[in-house]
Amino acid sequence: MEESQHEWSLAEQQLAREIFDRAYEREITALVKDVRTRSSTLERIEDLWQLHDFLSAKRHEIDGKYDYQYSVLLFVFARLVRDGWLHLNELEQLNTDKLSKIKALTRM
Amino acid sequence: MEESQHEWSLAEQQLAREIFDRAYEREITALVKDVRTRSSTLERIEDLWQLHDFLSAKRHEIDGKYDYQYSVLLFVFARLVRDGWLHLNELEQLNTDKLSKIKALTRM
Numbered sequence: 450m451e452e453s454q455h456e457w458s459l460a461e462q463q464l465a466r467e468i469f470d471r472a473y474e475r476e477i478t479a480l481v482k483d484v485r486t487r488s489s490t491l492e493r494i495e496d497l498w499q500l501h502d503f504l505s506a507k508r509h510e511i512d513g514k515y516d517y518q519y520s521v522l523l524f525v526f527a528r529l530v531r532d533g534w535l536h537l538n539e540l541e542q543l544n545t546d547k548l549s550k551i552k553a554l555t556r557m
Numbered sequence: 558m559e560e561s562q563h564e565w566s567l568a569e570q571q572l573a574r575e576i577f578d579r580a581y582e583r584e585i586t587a588l589v590k591d592v593r594t595r596s597s598t599l600e601r602i603e604d605l606w607q608l609h610d611f612l613s614a615k616r617h618e619i620d621g622k623y624d625y626q627y628s629v630l631l632f633v634f635a636r637l638v639r640d641g642w643l644h645l646n647e648l649e650q651l652n653t654d655k656l657s658k659i660k661a662l663t664r665m
Contacts, residue, residue: 477602484605488596494585501612508609
């Protein structure tokens with residue numbers, strides 16, 4: 450399932466970068482909004498540490514998930530589709546083989 | 558400089574607990590307010606991780622600082638005075654010896 454950079458045409462590389470950045474932007478925008486909402490209801494020390502735990506988990510998740518390497522990019526896209534940050538139709542301009550692999554991975 | 562529990566009269570123990578809890582309540586109330594203010598201006602991912610770093614540091618600091626053991630309580634009170642969460646005049650009902658030690662520690 451792994452792909453190396455030479456299996457991505459220049460057009461696909463450019464497209465992949467755009468899709469990747471778009472998903473990242475969407476997730477971060479939603480996360481910032483979520484944290485602002487959570488913070489507006491903070492009252493007790495437990496609420497602060499719960500927010501801290503939430504941010505720790507999100508930071509770890511996002512640092513790990515947004516890994517722009519061609520060798521793992523199909524997995525990354527599949528996860529972003531599963532998590533709702535990308536739609537499969539945004540990936541339709543990738544070649545058929547890659548799209549099939551992504552679709553298969555999203556069902557795992 | 559260390560004190561054990563038997564060097565604290567029952568009245569002093571009760572007073573110490575009240576003073577300790579009051580300082581904690583003050584610091585936490587201010588911290589919750591501070592975090593709500595910081596959160597209201599969150600915009601970018603860097604702001605989120607800055608908030609996360611801030612909460613990590615505060616959690617570590619508060620967990621370490623509010624250590625209610627008679628053997629270290631004079632140090633704790635001195636630090637709370639230095640940090641502005643207690644005023645020396647709130648400690649005046651402790652015996653003179655303890656108050657002198659706390660005063661000396663606040664100048665360190």
